[in-house]
Amino acid sequence: MESISNKKTNPSLVLEKLQSLKFQNRPIPELQSPYDALVAVKFTGICGSDVHYWQRGSIGPFIVKQPLVLGHESSGIVTQIGSKVLSLQIGDRVALEPGVPCRRCTLCKAGTYNLCPEIAFAATPPYDGTLAKYYSLPEDLCYKLPDTVSLEEGALVEPLSVAVHLVRQGAVNPRSSVVVFGAGPVGLLCCAVARAFGAPKVIAVDIQPGRLEFARGFAATGTFLPAAGSDSSENAETLRQENALGLGADVVIDASGAEASIHTGIHVLRPGGTYVQGGMGRDEVRFPITAACTKELNVRGSFRYASGDYQLAIELIASGKVRAMELITAVVKFEDAERAFEDVKAGKGIKTLIAGVEDSK
Known part of the structure; x- marks a missing residue:
């Protein structure tokens, strides 16, 4: 250079x-x-x-x-x-x-x-x-x-604002159980924002054990490492059982963009739950549409950040909540x-x- x-x-x-x-x-x-x-x-x-x-x-x-x-x-x-x-x-x-x-x-x-x-x-x-x-x-x-x-x-206010918008799209509140797929920077920040919004149970999912270890010390209340060779339905069932999610999670946020995560996320949600897609992988993926329909899921996209997200991100850092x-x-x-x-x-x-x-x- x-x-x-x-x-x-x-x-x-x-x-x-x-x-x-x-x-x-x-x-x-x-x-x-x-x-x-x-x-x-x-x-x-x-x-x-x-x-x-x-x-x-x-x-x-x-x-x-x-x-x-x-x-x-x-x-x-x-x-x-x-x-x-x-x-x-x-x-x-x-x-x-x-x-x-x-x-x-x-x-x-x-x-x-x-x-x-x-x-x-x-x-x-x-x-x-x-x-x-x-x-x-x-x-x-x-x-x-x-x-x-x-x-x-x-x-870090910019990526935190992305996470704020994702969590807002999921309408996370103090009664929400939340599963976040992807423990990269945005996924980790989603865990932190969900906790700041009062969610008592926030589970981080990733295929890298080191990132899951970091997630647990940073903001997640629990973690899940998908089993190699298991399909998405099996992983979703194990995730529910290991984390006492009952009928399923209230909110799933995908910050990975991986097709396997999308499938597992749809299957781990309870009926009437909310799925928020933030990670961008391939332009087109297979989608478990029958599960989304029969459980009447709310499926939402999330793109960058909008009105109020940046200021809230700064306040979350200043307050020590993130x-x-x-x-x-x-x-x-x-x-x-x-x-x-x-x-x-x-x-x-x-x-x-x-x-x-x-x-x-």
């Missing part, structure tokens, strides 16, 4: 082409509106979608056709504000919500701006992401962090970003952060 030492430009980590990352010194973003702010990015988490674009070049309809700056899980410090910005000051520490909706369509006006067809989301083709020295956003998408919340934790810092297993220098991507691809650790350009010196 080339040098990133030029202080007068905007060093950025760019997916130049499939499986090829490089540093580029790009122009510092100019404020496009008097309501915008410029932020010096301090920490950025590596998301599975970043790795997916790097390795495969597309996710569903989103295809990388030109060089793309990666990253969307970021925090930073405000360095410039537009003339009409009222809620921010230079020097404020902020978490960045990396999607700018149109604000005019029916979906935006309903508060479901995550579904806006015109949303410009960071590191989703063709929009550049936040793995750069500077990034600009409208002021209302820059959330001030309380003094008790670190900038490292601020970078111990987000425990997920961070590595913080690497900006110059070492490619190695960090390799480590995440290899499944090392839980959440890796890349420090901002200034922090890496």
Whole structure:
């Protein structure tokens, strides 16, 4: 990778082409509106979608056709504000919500701006992401962090907001038994949010024993390792029995995208239960539709986050109800970003952060 030492430009980590990352010194973003702010990015988490674009070049309809700056899980410090910005000051520490909706369509006006067809989301083709020295956003998408919340934790507000939205989609409450499939960062955070919402029983499911061990110490009240060679119905029955779920779980959240998890999740639900799909695997999978129909399940999708999710995520960290810092297993220098991507691809650790350009010196 080339040098990133030029202080007068905007060093950025760019997916130049499939499986090829490089540093580029790009122009510092100019404020496009008097309501915008410029932020010096301090920490950025590596998301599975970043790795997916790097390795495969597309996710569903989103295809990388030109060089793309990666990253969307970021925090930073405000360095410039537009003339009409009222809620921010230079020097404020902020978490960045990396999607700018149109604000005019029916979906935006309903508060479901995550579904806006015109949303410009960071590191989703063709929009550049936040793995750069500077990034600009409208002021209302820059959330001030309380003094008790670190900038490292601020970078985890984005994946935590995904988990908040998933748990909200499941209408989890203090009477809910919840099963979460996938003990990666989002799945683990779903466990924590479900507990914060009062769920007394939260079971984490994964095929990696080490992740299950972490899940139990982090937020899950129980864990389940699917038996190799057993079908989804058998695993669902064992999961019910081992965790005293009676007729089944009230809510299932899938954060894995694996077809086997989807099947087991549908079968482990009680009649009238709620299934929430958040993990994205293959574009199309087989689905146990008869079980979903005969049990009259509520089946819901979940995509990113919407109105109120980001602020609630910050409050959950600030209150100590979600111990987000425990997920961070590595913080690497900006110059070492490619190695960090390799480590995440290899499944090392839980959440890796890349420090901002200034922090890496």
